[in-house]
Amino acid sequence: MSCSESDDNSSGSNSQLVNEVKTLMASGNWRVSNYFDDVNETSNYQNFVFRFNPAVNSVSVTGGNITASGTFSVVDSASNDDSISLDADFNLNFSLPAPASLIELSDDWDILSYNNNEVNLIDVSGGNGGTDLLTFTRIP
Known part of the structure; x- marks a missing residue:
């Protein structure tokens, strides 16, 4: 089994992409400006402020009377699936x-x-084939 030339050339750009997005997310506070999961659910997130820390793979969220934390990472999917x-x-x-x-x-x-x-994100569900969209926008 061999790799195609396009597969071999994609790893450098994917590493750059991963590093650029990590650096981007580490700077400033973010909000959900769009979340679509069968219906528009953006309003559920209007009071949340997200702070990403890729150095320790964490995300913290504050808003209203909510303080929560979770994990976050950006990784090369290495699929080059077009x-x-x-x-x-x-x-x-x-x-x-x-x-x-x-x-x-x-x-x-x-x-x-x-x-x-x-940052615009997409997830295509393997089960029902639905498409979810999520957009994080930097808070000025």
Whole structure:
């Protein structure tokens, strides 16, 4: 079994992508500006402020009377599958006692696109084929 040339050339750019997104998420506070899971659920997150710390794979969330923490990582998915997403995963994991709305965000999201102020994520469910969308926007 051999690798194609495109597979061999993708690892450098994926490492760069992973590092860029980690650096981006480490700077500043973030909010959910879009969350679509069969219906638009963005309003469930309007009071939450997310702070990512890729150095220790953590995320903290505050808002209203909520303080929660979870794990976070950005990793090379190494799939080079020519899908609509970039070949990196944005992993989020919240567990009890975090609110159900945060636990709902727990997934291995694919990075769809990103810039200095926004990260767009997608998850295609293996079970029902539904597509979930999640966007984090930097808080100015």
